[in-house]
């Protein structure tokens with residue numbers, strides 16, 4: 001029998017809004033028992049430091065290079081993860097002995113798949129030392145070494161969750177609307193097709209923050225009061241990213257947000273919500289078939305304007321749209337759970353990525369182990 005391990009996944013995503021912490025028990029294969037979840041938001045000062053980390057990373061061409069200031073931010077990020085783990089274990093009364101591994105994503109500061117370069121900051125050995133728990137980190141690099149896009153990695157977990165839909169004979173597609181959006185299609189025969197689908201919340205967040213100081217559009221209310229400016233929406237949707245037959249993964253900086261003079265606050269937020277929804281539908285054209293069901297995860301499902309636009313578009317094409325919760329999952333915890341699942345797979349040397357998920361040449365494992 002395969003070993004069942006207890007794993008905690010730690011995700012600091014492209015939205016840079018905080019650390020998601022989730023626990024699962026899994027054999028890294030078909031057995032998954034989902035446990036507690038906790039979100040630890042970043043304060044404005046640290047979000048500023050992460051933005052600075054993106055700037056500092058722009059000139060880097062070697063993924064292990066750490067200018068002193070970036071190294072300091074990396075240490076601070078690692079300490080915050082250690083504190084988040086300790087708080088999580090305290091809240092849910094877990095002991096170090098009861099957790100086998102931490103799956104540590106770190107923070108992506110630069111992602112240039114065309115150059116084979118992806119950089120995540122986060123010090124795995126330091127996190128293992130601070131928490132007393134072994135850590136699997138740096139899970140994207142090996143995929144790139146083998147010709148993959150380095151992202152998305154969550155699809156292996158989506159596929160493991162999709163069993164019940166397969167049994168019902170339904171092709172299902174998980175949609176993650178994070179800072180960037182990505183799709184995982186799982187056919188009734190178990191075939192996986194996954195890729196980044198376009199800008200998610202990042203453009204909306206940047207726009208709303210620039211105009212109001214708030215870091216996102218709560219509930220999509222600001223956008224809900226505006227109208228779509230067709231010319232601006234077309235500018236985004238005409239991007240070469242949506243053409244061509246090879247799906248490439250995205251960096252947070254690949255799409256520039258609107259300029260203040262281009263729209264009112266409300267119309268800008270509405271237009272960017274439309275772009276987030278329409279990008280998913282445009283990219284879904286590259287799926288093997290129209291999914292019977294979309295399951296929407298990530299913070300973007302809480303933006304009612306994005307969700308209304310996306311649901312209307314998908315339903316016109318004959319698909320049903322469910323939130324992760326409606327499908328029996330937790331849309332906030334999904335990526336952190338996935339990082340826990342991937343850490344266990346890494347310990348067992350199982351593939352994290354597949355030709356159908358990142359375009360990697362053949363299924364490959366990945367991740368680096370730092371023992372406690």
Ligand SMILES: Nc1ncnc2c1ncn2[C@@H]1O[C@H](COP(=O)(O)OP(=O)(O)OP(=O)(O)O)[C@@H](O)[C@H]1O
Pocket residue numbers: 011012013014015016017176177178179180181200201202204205215216217218219220297298299300302303304335
């Ligand atoms: N109540 C809400 N109303 C509207 N939008 C929200 C709400 N809560 C979160 N969001 C949006 O979701 C974003 C965070 O989503 P999430 O945590 O899924 O992204 P991420 O994991 O950082 O990104 P990625 O998946 O690209 O790595 C926020 O930046 C915000 O735009």
Ligand SMILES: CC(=O)N[C@H]1[C@@H]2OC[C@@H](O2)[C@@H](O)[C@@H]1O[C@H](C)C(=O)O
Pocket residue numbers: 013014108111118150151152153154155178179180181182196249250335
């Ligand atoms: C390089 C990088 O960090 N990419 C993220 C980003 O955020 C969403 C999308 O772009 C996805 O490809 C990926 O994250 C998720 C967790 C993934 O790898 O599945």
